[in-house]
Amino acid sequence: MISRESRENSKKKxxxxxETEPTKVHSLVETLQLLQSENEVLRQELLxxxxxxxxxxGFTLLIIGxxxxxxxxxxxxxxxxxxxxxxxxxxxxxxxxxxxKFVRSTLLDSTxxxxxxxxxxxxxxxxxxxxxxYIPPYPKEAYLPEYLKGLKEMIVFISAxxxxxTPTIEEMAKKQFLVKNPEGICVAPPGSGLASLFExxxxxxxxxxxxxxxxxxxxxxxxxxxxxxxxxxIDAENELIHVKIxxxxxxxxxxxxxxxxxxHSVGCPLTSAVACALAKTTGKLVTIAxxxxxxxxxxxxxxxxxxxx
Amino acid sequence: xQFPLSISDISLWIAVMxxxxxxxxxxxxxxxxxxxxxxxxxxxxxxxxxxxxASFMVTILLREIx
Numbered sequence: 001m002i003s004r005e006s007r008e009n010s011k012k013k014x015x016x017x018x019e020t021e022p023t024k025v026h027s028l029v030e031t032l033q034l035l036q037s038e039n040e041v042l043r044q045e046l047l048x049x050x051x052x053x054x055x056x057x058g059f060t061l062l063i064i065g066x067x068x069x070x071x072x073x074x075x076x077x078x079x080x081x082x083x084x085x086x087x088x089x090x091x092x093x094x095x096x097x098x099x100x101k102f103v104r105s106t107l108l109d110s111t112x113x114x115x116x117x118x119x120x121x122x123x124x125x126x127x128x129x130x131x132x133x134y135i136p137p138y139p140k141e142a143y144l145p146e147y148l149k150g151l152k153e154m155i156v157f158i159s160a161x162x163x164x165x166t167p168t169i170e171e172m173a174k175k176q177f178l179v180k181n182p183e184g185i186c187v188a189p190p191g192s193g194l195a196s197l198f199e200x201x202x203x204x205x206x207x208x209x210x211x212x213x214x215x216x217x218x219x220x221x222x223x224x225x226x227x228x229x230x231x232x233x234i235d236a237e238n239e240l241i242h243v244k245i246x247x248x249x250x251x252x253x254x255x256x257x258x259x260x261x262x263x264h265s266v267g268c269p270l271t272s273a274v275a276c277a278l279a280k281t282t283g284k285l286v287t288i289a290x291x292x293x294x295x296x297x298x299x300x301x302x303x304x305x306x307x308x309x
Numbered sequence: 310x311q312f313p314l315s316i317s318d319i320s321l322w323i324a325v326m327x328x329x330x331x332x333x334x335x336x337x338x339x340x341x342x343x344x345x346x347x348x349x350x351x352x353x354x355x356x357x358x359x360x361x362x363a364s365f366m367v368t369i370l371l372r373e374i375x
Contacts, residue, residue, distance in 0.1 A: 072313055073310055073311070073312055073313070074310060076310070076311065076313045077313060078313045078314060078318065080313075081312070081313045081314050081318075082314070082318075082322065085314070085322065086322075086326075089326065093330075093354075093357060094349075096353060096357065097349050097350045097353040097354045097357065098349065098350065
């Protein structure tokens with residue numbers, strides 16, 4: 001009897017141990033993430049103190065350079081002339097090449113946060129289970145009657161059921177938020193503005209190019225023109241389109257507590273903009289099949305699915 | 310009182326500056342460990358580098374004509 005009881009007790013203890021170990025790991029992971037976020041905040045603080053505005057450097061160089069240049073003429077000294085010319089030139093250069101609008105990347109996260117929180121609250125409140133689907137807009141030049149003008153806007157449809165469906169043309173044209181057939185909501189994608197900026201910067205209309213053209217223009221505009229990431233790779237992987245982003249300016253969004261569910265389903269502004277671009281180019285529905293972020297937040301990987309609509 | 314640098318001196322100075330600026334504009338990146346703190350308009354830096362490069366060519370032409 002005693003031995004049976006002790007066996008049962010040991011079984012219970014084993015169960016508790018099984019339950020506590022994942023909890024421990026989970027709490028450790030949470031602590032690690034918290035420490036990493038604190039580290040990031042401290043790094044930003046340090047950078048703020050380290051940074052010297054280029055205008056201050058420019059004025060300092062000019063103040064030293066101009067008198068030296070004048071002195072070189074008075075003394076007819078070649079060395080002084082070279083020093084003065086260089087200092088004056090660099091002073092003018094720093095004033096000319098200073099960034100006109102410099103925005104910290106943390107500001108981007110703060111401004112984007114509220115829209116994701118709103119989407120999360122709506123989806124949780126309505127208990128919607130469907131995957132957000134990017135619906136391509138009609139091309140800008142396409143003629144549409146007045147009552148169908150709403151179809152020229154990019155939207156994301158979140159269905160109530162876990163099936164990839166789209167609302168009727170009439171409902172989309174009315175720019176409705178709550179859609180009845182099929183039940184769901186239509187919201188503006190967080191990256192639609194960014195996708196328009198991509199088109200403006202690359203001077204390409206995404207509706208007029210093919211996927212290969214998009215694969216060529218997107219990395220250039222994201223890495224070189226807008227400097228939103230240090231590296232951006234996009235390629236076809238079986239039925240999916242795989243995107244790998246290094247050092248995204250929106251990477252800290254993935255770190256915010258409590259976790260934003262819509263960030264993975266709808267995508268961060270950058271991944272959402274890529275989804276918009278894909279939808280525009282293919283003219284088909286696009287969903288985010290999977291997204292993952294490396295523990296150090298350096299790499300964001302997203303797999304997009306083109307849905308035949 | 311006259312400016313102590315000749316046209317060949319200025320030509321050489323312009324060439325050196327153009328090279329430095331072109332290299333800098335290529336290296337400056339917000340993601341770099343070393344140049345990450347350097348806040349500057351890269352496009353304008355490159356524009357100045359290209360203008361200096363063109364100016365160097367002009368000084369060479371001036372010397373050849375002269």
